[in-house]
Amino acid sequence: MSEFKNIGLIGRTESVNAVTSLTRLMKFLEREGYSVVLEEEIAGAVRHSARVSAKEKLGELCDLVIVVGGDGSLLAAARALAKFSVPLLGINRGRLGFLTDITPDEVEQKVGDVLAGKYMAESRFLLDMSVTRSGKPVGKGTALNDVVLHPGEFIRMIEFDLYIDGQFVYTQRSDGLIISTPTGSTAYALSGGGPIMHPKLDAIVLVPLNPHTLSSRPIVVEGSSEFKIIVGEYNTTKPYVTCDGHEQIITKPGDVIRIHKKPHRLTLVHPLEHNFYEICRSKLGWAE
Structure with a gap:
C-alpha cells in the first residue's frame, strides 16, 4: 500500500498546458483511488469534486504535494510548505525545469512509480x-x-x-x-x-x-x-x-x-533515474 494517500495539487492557472496536465493528473489519481486536495487558486480552473484548500494548509492535509508548472511554481510551494515537512514532486510545465523533472507525457508512469514507492528523496535547505x-x-x-x-x-x-x-x-x-x-x-x-x-x-x-x-x-x-x-x-x-x-x-x-x-528543510521527490549531472547536461547544453 502506498505511503502517500492524500495528494495535494498545485499548478499555474495562467498556463493552458499546466491546467491540461493538472486535469489529466487529477483524473489519474482519482482513478487509482487516491484522495486529491486542490490548492484553492487552481480549483476554479479545473472541473472537479475534490477537496479544496489554501496552499499553506496543504502541508497539514497531505502526504505528498505535486506541483505542475515551472521551477517558479515549485519555489513558491517550497516557501509555503517547508515548515510542514510534506514532500514535493514536480511536473515540468515551465522552461528549464531543474526542480520539476517529470515531463507532461510521462505523468501516469512516473507519478505511478513514485506512489508505488519507486522514488528517491532529496533534502534541500x-x-x-x-x-x-x-x-x-x-x-x-x-x-x-x-x-x-x-x-x-x-x-x-x-x-x-x-x-x-x-x-x-x-x-x-x-x-x-x-x-x-x-x-x-x-x-x-x-x-x-x-x-x-x-x-x-x-x-x-x-x-x-x-x-x-x-x-x-x-x-x-x-x-x-x-x-x-x-x-x-x-x-x-x-x-x-x-x-x-x-x-x-x-x-x-x-x-x-x-x-x-x-x-525546516524541504524534501524533493524524484523518479529513481533522477541524475543531477544529466539535468545539467541537458538544461545547460553541456552535451552540445
Whole structure:
C-alpha cells in the first residue's frame, strides 16, 4: 500500500498546458483511488469534486504535494510548505525545469512509480531573511534559491558592509549581492558568474553583482554561516532585497539584513533515474 494517500495539487492557472496536465493528473489519481486536495487558486480552473484548500494548509492535509508548472511554481510551494515537512514532486510545465523533472507525457508512469514507492528523496535547505531598521523589524522572507540585494528601480551602484559569523568581510560597491543555496546555484547565481554546487552540499555561495573592484569574486562558505549586511549610509538609491525574486523589501541606508539557514528543510521527490549531472547536461547544453 502506498505511503502517500492524500495528494495535494498545485499548478499555474495562467498556463493552458499546466491546467491540461493538472486535469489529466487529477483524473489519474482519482482513478487509482487516491484522495486529491486542490490548492484553492487552481480549483476554479479545473472541473472537479475534490477537496479544496489554501496552499499553506496543504502541508497539514497531505502526504505528498505535486506541483505542475515551472521551477517558479515549485519555489513558491517550497516557501509555503517547508515548515510542514510534506514532500514535493514536480511536473515540468515551465522552461528549464531543474526542480520539476517529470515531463507532461510521462505523468501516469512516473507519478505511478513514485506512489508505488519507486522514488528517491532529496533534502534541500532554505534561507531565512530579515530586515531591521533602528533595531525594529521591517520585513522578512524565505528563499529556496537565493536572497538578492540589488539597486531596485534604478541601475546605480550601491554600497554595503558584509559580515559572516560576526567577522567583517568587506565594504563593497557593486550592483548588489546574491546569497545562494546549492539549489539556487544553477539559477541567478550562475548568471552572475557563481559556481554550480551539487544539491547535497551544505554550503552557501555569495556572488557579487558587477563589483567595482575586479578582485571581488564569489565566496563559498559553510551552510551554517550567518550573514549580516549593513546598507551603506551614503547610497543615493534605496536597495531592494528579494527572496527567490518574489518577496521584496525596500531598504534604507543603515538597515541591517540578516540571513541564515532555515531550521525546516524541504524534501524533493524524484523518479529513481533522477541524475543531477544529466539535468545539467541537458538544461545547460553541456552535451552540445
